[in-house]
Amino acid sequence: xxxxxxxxxxxxxxxxDDPNYGGLEIGEGxxxxxxxxxxxxxxxxxxxxxxxxxxxxRMELEDWSPMPESNLLWVNTLLLFICSxxxxxxxxxxRKSLAQSVKYGMVAAGAFTLAFVYxxxxxxxxxxxxGYYLASNPANSFFYVLTGLHGLHILGGLWVWTRSTxxxxxxxxVKAVKLSVELCSVYWHFLLLVWLVIFALLSYT
Amino acid sequence: MSYIPxxxxxxxxxxxxxxxxKYVWSMDHKVIAxxxxxxxxGVGLVALxxxxxxxxxxxxPDTFAFIDPAEYYQYVTMHGMIMVVYMLTALFLGGxxxxxxxxxxxxxxxxxxxxxxxxxxVYLLSVIILxxxxxxxxxxxxxxxxxxxxxxxxxxxxxxxxxxxxxxxxLAVFIVAFTxxxxxxxxxxxxxxxxGMTLMRMPLSVWGIxxxxxxGLFAFPALFVSAIxxxxxxxxxxxxxxPAMVSIGETLEHTxxxxxxxxxxxxxxxxxxxxxxxxxxxxxxxxxxxxxxRKNIFGYRMMVWAIVAIGGLSFIVWAHHxxxxxxxxxxxxxxxxxxxxxxxxxxxxxxxxxxxLWEGNIRLTVPMLFACxxxxxxxxxxxxxxxxxxxxxxxxxxxxxxxIAHFHxxxxxxxxxxxxxxxxxxxxxxxxxxxxxxxGKIHFWATFFGTYAIYLPMHYxxxxxxxxxxxxxxxxxxxxxxxxxLNANIxxxxxxxxxxxxxxxxxxIWSLWKGKKCDGNPWExxxxxxxxxxxxxxxxxxxxxxxxxxxxAYEYSVPGVKAxxxxxxxxxxxxxxxxxxxxxxxxx
Numbered sequence: 001x002x003x004x005x006x007x008x009x010x011x012x013x014x015x016x017d018d019p020n021y022g023g024l025e026i027g028e029g030x031x032x033x034x035x036x037x038x039x040x041x042x043x044x045x046x047x048x049x050x051x052x053x054x055x056x057x058r059m060e061l062e063d064w065s066p067m068p069e070s071n072l073l074w075v076n077t078l079l080l081f082i083c084s085x086x087x088x089x090x091x092x093x094x095r096k097s098l099a100q101s102v103k104y105g106m107v108a109a110g111a112f113t114l115a116f117v118y119x120x121x122x123x124x125x126x127x128x129x130x131g132y133y134l135a136s137n138p139a140n141s142f143f144y145v146l147t148g149l150h151g152l153h154i155l156g157g158l159w160v161w162t163r164s165t166x167x168x169x170x171x172x173x174v175k176a177v178k179l180s181v182e183l184c185s186v187y188w189h190f191l192l193l194v195w196l197v198i199f200a201l202l203s204y205t
Numbered sequence: 206m207s208y209i210p211x212x213x214x215x216x217x218x219x220x221x222x223x224x225x226x227k228y229v230w231s232m233d234h235k236v237i238a239x240x241x242x243x244x245x246x247g248v249g250l251v252a253l254x255x256x257x258x259x260x261x262x263x264x265x266p267d268t269f270a271f272i273d274p275a276e277y278y279q280y281v282t283m284h285g286m287i288m289v290v291y292m293l294t295a296l297f298l299g300g301x302x303x304x305x306x307x308x309x310x311x312x313x314x315x316x317x318x319x320x321x322x323x324x325x326x327v328y329l330l331s332v333i334i335l336x337x338x339x340x341x342x343x344x345x346x347x348x349x350x351x352x353x354x355x356x357x358x359x360x361x362x363x364x365x366x367x368x369x370x371x372x373x374x375x376l377a378v379f380i381v382a383f384t385x386x387x388x389x390x391x392x393x394x395x396x397x398x399x400x401g402m403t404l405m406r407m408p409l410s411v412w413g414i415x416x417x418x419x420x421g422l423f424a425f426p427a428l429f430v431s432a433i434x435x436x437x438x439x440x441x442x443x444x445x446x447x448p449a450m451v452s453i454g455e456t457l458e459h460t461x462x463x464x465x466x467x468x469x470x471x472x473x474x475x476x477x478x479x480x481x482x483x484x485x486x487x488x489x490x491x492x493x494x495x496x497x498x499r500k501n502i503f504g505y506r507m508m509v510w511a512i513v514a515i516g517g518l519s520f521i522v523w524a525h526h527x528x529x530x531x532x533x534x535x536x537x538x539x540x541x542x543x544x545x546x547x548x549x550x551x552x553x554x555x556x557x558x559x560x561x562l563w564e565g566n567i568r569l570t571v572p573m574l575f576a577c578x579x580x581x582x583x584x585x586x587x588x589x590x591x592x593x594x595x596x597x598x599x600x601x602x603x604x605x606x607x608x609i610a611h612f613h614x615x616x617x618x619x620x621x622x623x624x625x626x627x628x629x630x631x632x633x634x635x636x637x638x639x640x641x642x643x644x645g646k647i648h649f650w651a652t653f654f655g656t657y658a659i660y661l662p663m664h665y666x667x668x669x670x671x672x673x674x675x676x677x678x679x680x681x682x683x684x685x686x687x688x689x690x691l692n693a694n695i696x697x698x699x700x701x702x703x704x705x706x707x708x709x710x711x712x713x714i715w716s717l718w719k720g721k722k723c724d725g726n727p728w729e730x731x732x733x734x735x736x737x738x739x740x741x742x743x744x745x746x747x748x749x750x751x752x753x754x755x756x757x758a759y760e761y762s763v764p765g766v767k768a769x770x771x772x773x774x775x776x777x778x779x780x781x782x783x784x785x786x787x788x789x790x791x792x793x
Contacts, residue, residue, distance in 0.1 A: 006403060006404050006405060007404065007405060007506070007509060007510070007513075008506070009403065009404075009405040010405075010506070011403070011405040011406050011505060011506075011756070011757035012501065012505065012757060012759070030396070032316040032317070032392045032393075032396045032397075035391075035392045035395055035396060036316075036317065036388045036389075036391075036392045039387075039388050039391055039392070039422065040384070040388055042422070042423070043384060043422050043423065043426060046423050046426040046427075047426040047429060047430055050426055050427055050430045050470065050473070051430055054430065054434070054445070054466055054470065057463065057466050057469075058445065058462070058463060058466060061461050061462075061463060062461055063444070063460045063461030064461075134437075134441055134442075134443060135441055135442040135443045135444070135458070138443070138444055138445065138461070138462070141437065141443040141444070141445060145433070145434070145437065149433075
């Protein structure tokens with residue numbers, strides 16, 4: 001039953017004594033963790049969106065001077081893209097219960113993610129060494145805050161990744177980690193998506 | 206039926222045995238609810254004392270040497286922020302949300318009990334950080350609860366050093382706590398409803414809490430974002446919000462930031478926040494009114510739709526808080542329009558409450574008194590909102606006591622009326638004891654008349670042009686002497702109300718200790734939480750079997766049925782009818 005259909009239901013009428021009346025509505029068959037993750041990502045999405053709105057408004061003011069582009073960011077984007085692909089591959093492997101592939105996949109995804117984080121920190125250093133300090137221009141401030149927040153978001157994901165990978169490496173059954181692998185992959189796709197938006201924003205303005 | 210195992214996660218129940226696991230590090234939603242509630246009431250009392258101090262200064266200026274202007278502003282700021290965020294939001298969603306969601310939808314607990322426990326402790330942390338700001342050098346921030354830059358973080362404002370930083374940190378921590386709780390409430394409502402509990406059979410309390418939680422999840426990020434940017438401006442010298450300015454003869458490092466940007470972000474949170482507080486109140490009061498009027502809630506579907514509509518509209522009205530900040534007249538028109546539109550679903554709700562009372566079999570219990578008190582104060586505050594929603598009326602009134610009167614009526618007194626109604630209504634369920642009715646009635650009448658004595662005259666003062674936010678009026682020629690006399694009387698009324706809250710506290714503590722034991726359903730209510738096998742409900746709520754729901758939660762005074770209420774979980778064949786025929790309900 002769809003959400004809209006169900007809110008037109010007249011609950012005061014006699015519905016028969018079928019206790020399964022109405023049954024499931026929204027989120028049918030979804031594990032609660034899947035719903036919670038999607039809600040959480042929606043919240044994170046709102047946070048980034050508000051930053052981006054603030055970015056556009058602040059950009060219009062006089063003292064804004066755009067930062068130069070760093071080529072390193074292209075490399076980082078590639079790294080994060082690879083992470084996302086590996087995660088998807090691992091998820092498929094988990095569905096097919098391929099324990100060995102899940103192991104390799106999780107470790108590789110983690111390694112590429114760490115490489116991405118390292119790359120981002122290097123980009124910060126590069127900018128800082130070139131004299132683009134955090135407080136010297138609002139464009140710089142937004143660059144550091146947006147990339148920093150995205151980095152924090154990644155670290156949050158890595159925490160969950162650590163727990164699942166630890167389970168995988170200590171020989172847990174694939175069945176036991178299937179859900180966390182799936183959730184990790186959703187999280188990583190979201191990370192990539194957010195990064196692409198931020199990167200586009202930083203590059204084209 | 207994949208939802209039954211989720212609702213009935215017996216294997217994940219972790220039955221607690223030691224005292225600490227049961228009452229301190231508890232994952233039971235009922236204990237967590239009471240922890241949330243206790244912290245919120247405790248911090249609310251601090252805010253109550255602050256408001257009394259504030260009123261002492263306003264009613265009797267130049268009398269109390271220990272209140273200097275800086276302290277006055279700190280009282281104002283902390284009173285506002287504590288009441289709105291740390292008291293009302295936490296008590297409605299953390300307290301009643303936690304207690305009622307699983308019980309009213311027939312679940313054993315929240316779907317993520319550990320996250321729930323984490324939520325209450327992180328909330329406590331945020332309160333501790335906030336309270337710590339009273340003890341740092343410079344004291345808490347005195348920037349007003351809206352924390353507008355540039356003054357909030359500029360020298361000269363009380364608490365512009367550590368106070369504001371702690372405030373921003375505390376808010377960020379609170380938002381983390383709220384998000385953990387909020388994900389839980391939403392997922393639980395969606396996934397853990399028991400057999401037969403369709404969305405449209407949920408009591409309105411759950412609907413109100415559910416929609417308010419969704420609002421919170423999407424509105425608090427705006428506060429989070431602005432808190433981060435303001436912290437950067439304060440500590441790291443960025444200029445997100447800080448314009449180029451000269452402060453106390455010194456040119457600051459900041460350049461070109463936009464204070465109005467902060468205002469937009471703040472109110473994008475701030476306005477939905479009003480409804481984060483109001484929607485649970487709407488829901489809870491509907492259940493209280495229907496139960497004590499022994500009548501089904503009038504227009505149940507309308508009530509649900511109105512909750513959802515108000516929730517949606519609340520995101521597109523925020524700039525009506527900023528008419529005096531200056532804006533394009535077309536914007537002003539747009540926001541005035543949306544603001545007045547929101548009066549439509551709200552009015553539907555008020556009519557429905559009144560129509561629920563109409564020809565009901567009203568029992569004037571203590572919760573019912575408070576619920577009726579809510580209808581008065583909410584209608585009153587809502588009507589002045591229509592004044593202030595119009596740009597041309599708002600401009601002259603914006604900086605006067607009229608605004609104080611409006612928002613205290615609509616989102617101070619009214620939600621508090623519902624809180625008291627709900628605490629008295631569910632107290633027998635939470636504690637298994639009955640409160641003292643006489644003390645409850647004294648509490649109601651003193652609070653109801655007392656708050657009117659505070660806020661009704663403020664409307665008049667507002668029309669006279671008495672400015673708000675002032676530490677003292679000084680020699681203000683346009684104000685007659687009588688305005689000052691009125692102000693002094695308001696202070697007396699405020700102290701009267703504050704003192705009578707002690708009656709409430711005493712009643713609760715005394716009843717917990719010595720109150721008469723009561724059975725599980727003293728109000729003869731229909732919703733599931735009153736049908737638990739034990740009172741108060743034990744860990745896991747329902748004994749071996751989850752309840753099955755056969756009808757909505759408002760089956761009161763049904764023709765042909767012996768009792769004047771039919772609980773949600775009684776099978777149709779078990780309902781005793783007058784003529785002995787099976788009970789089949791009614792068709793519209």
